[in-house]
Amino acid sequence: MKKNVLVVGELRDAPTEGAQVVTKALVAKLADSHVVRVAEPSRLASWLPRALSHPADHVIFTHGPGRGVVSTSLLLRNLTRSRITWIATRPDLGALPPWLKGRRTAHSVICNVSRKEIAIAARGADTIQQFIGIDPERLRGSSAGGQSDLIAAARAQGKKIALHVGHLRPNRGLQQLAEAKNRLGGRAEVFVQSSPSFPSDPEVLDVLASAGVHVLKGTVSDLGRLYQSADVYVFPTRPSDGGAIDLPLSVLEAVASGVPVVTTDFGSISAALAGVRGVHVAPRDGFVDLLEAILTDPQALSIRPAGLPSQLHIDALAGRVSEVIEAR
Structure with a gap:
């Protein structure tokens, strides 16, 4: 059964940065089996209202995670029934404020290697170790x-x-x-x-x-x-x-x-x-x-x-x- 999937990431026709490369390849693969929408991380105000009022079955963040991903995930987790996954391409959680630590945010995190700071930012999440690679x-x-x-x-x-x-x-x-x-x-x-x-x-x-x-x-x-x-x-x-x-x-x-x-x-x-x-x-x-x-x-x-x-x-x-x- 096809799921409605929202991918939050930078989608570019000609990606030049690592997370952009991952986003483009992942969206192309998922679109074969699911209904996929893409939201630009920097345009939170334009897509978040719809994500709250018409929640996707699954929300996938392909950048970070950093403070913005963690706080947005916390909001979605509390106000919708969407399942939330982080693709940890570039974790930046060293300066996470205390109020965001130890909260239930992502349901699952896919990362190259397991890291303590990720577990702190997503309490209770399933941690899946999978190298984040490329399409040759x-x-x-x-x-x-x-x-x-x-x-x-x-x-x-x-x-x-x-x-x-x-x-x-x-x-x-x-x-x-x-x-x-x-x-x-x-x-x-x-x-x-x-x-x-x-x-x-x-x-x-x-x-x-x-x-x-x-x-x-x-x-x-x-x-x-x-x-x-x-x-x-x-x-x-x-x-x-x-x-x-x-x-x-x-x-x-x-x-x-x-x-x-x-x-x-x-x-x-x-x-x-x-x-x-x-x-x-x-x-x-x-x-x-x-x-x-x-x-x-x-x-x-x-x-x-x-x-x-x-x-x-x-x-x-x-x-x-x-x-x-x-x-x-």
Whole structure:
């Protein structure tokens, strides 16, 4: 039997941020079996009255959860019979006010790993551990537009290529890429593909440019080809910075593309990618050292991921969500 489902998340035709990617893929999967509506988190005043007066069978939040998700869930829980599920893409509950702690909010929480702060924000909720992954189809595009001319030129000169894809913000740890380039010198080139939807921080741009890191701009039509143009994908965000979703989707995209990864021990990366060949997790404050070691070791670069593990495919998440919806 089809259920009426309200998904609260940012739905974009061309998503550029992790939670947007999850929202688009999940909505597409759920729409095959249920009647799905989507509400923008930032437009609470426009959709909440209807959610209260004509409640859906199930409400799914795909962003956060943060204070806004928790407080809205508390309201829906008290005033409707909707079942509420959180997809914990980026938990931000450290500063949750006392009056929101220990309340019955979500009925279920799907998260990469179980966390104490989530249990405090959703008392009595069913916690379902399921890695929040991707649909590899997102990586397939046109036959052109993936590898930049700059990358092609560097490769023609015999240089190794390190690539990062994401936002140019202070909390992304990109200064570590500048440090790496300064140490590697002419042995390798470091490229950062910036988000086409979010402005770049001028100070971050200056740091990268001063070190000789190349910043690529614009929309990429073939993400898979871009990843495959690199010898190694790098994710430098420090765990304390909180600059990405809990399981960064660009890391999963690199794995799906068969590209070796050098990453910090951020979020749920270690748990999700444990045992995956070609994934190297740096010890604390050892990211630059590890990147240099991998880039200068042909044997290490030859060990590549065999593709995306099945538990990290968006179908696994969609299946868990469907089970929760149909269990009512």
